[in-house]
Amino acid sequence: MNFNKVVDFSAKLKSNKVFEIFVISIIVLSALLIGAKTYEIPPSALGALKFLDWFITLIFLFEIVIRFIAEQDKKRFFHKAWNVFDTLIVIVSLIPIEDSELALVGRLIRIFRVMRMVSFVPELRLLLNSLLRALPQLGYVVLLMFIIFYIYAAIGSSFFAEINPVLWGDISISMLTLFRVMTFEDWTDVMYEIMDVHSLSWMYFLSFIFLTTFAFLNMVIGIVVNVLEDEHSKEKEAQDKEDGKLTIEDLSAQIEELKKIIAQK
Helix, strand or coil: CHHHHHHHHHHHHHCCHHHHHHHHHHHHHHHHHHHHCCCCCCHHHHHHHHHHHHHHHHHHHHHHHHHHHHCCCHHHHHHCHHHHHHHHHHHHHHCCCCCCCCHHHHHHHHHHHHHHHHHHCHHHHHHHHHHHHHHHHHHHHHHHHHHHHHHHHHHHHHHHCCCCHHHHCCHHHHHHHHHHHHCCCCHHHHHHHHHCCCHHHHHHHHHHHHHHHHHHHHHHHHHHHHHHHHHHHHHHHHHHHHHCCCCHHHHHHHHHHHHHHHHHC
16 A cells, blocks of 8 residues: 555656656756866865766656656566666766776766756657657658769769869769758859869759758658657557557457448348
């Protein structure tokens, strides 16, 4: 009975907005602490920073324990990747390796504590999950973009190398120059230099910009938006199931069952 009270208290604390804001504030404080350590710090302030670091780690440990206790199915707690990530970050942060040969690892782990902002805020977690889900589709877009880059770089290296070997000397340098053109980094200087010799070369540059900057960029945005909409739908369905609401699939299944019952009668 006492344990049930602890579970209920943990569940209420986990969903409490004040507690969420407090944890987010601690994550922000952790990020500021990491930034502060990149400056020259007086020896008198080092002790205070170490104390703050341990305080933040203990708060993170407390928050993880609360989330674990509040979980109804304890076995499924570590089935979520973000829970595993948060737990590993906290556990490694507890190991006193600051003054050992693994001090660099300790600093890296503390830097990654800032990522807890993503794992703690559902909206950020949704955005990152959408981006990761979009990567396979984005891979084909990147492959197609590489082919376009390669073709244009081969053309540029063949026709423009004599004009400026620094920018068009070989295919790899030409691809780097084209990346500069795609990002609009002084691309007009590159184009006008070539146009002084080849007056119609503007078609080469404008067609490349149209294909890469406009067409491919819109394709990337479209893929990410579609995946984000799918993630939103899945998140809403999962939330509806937790709240006991019927989803569209459940309603469709019930309608089919009713049709079968009516047909049998």
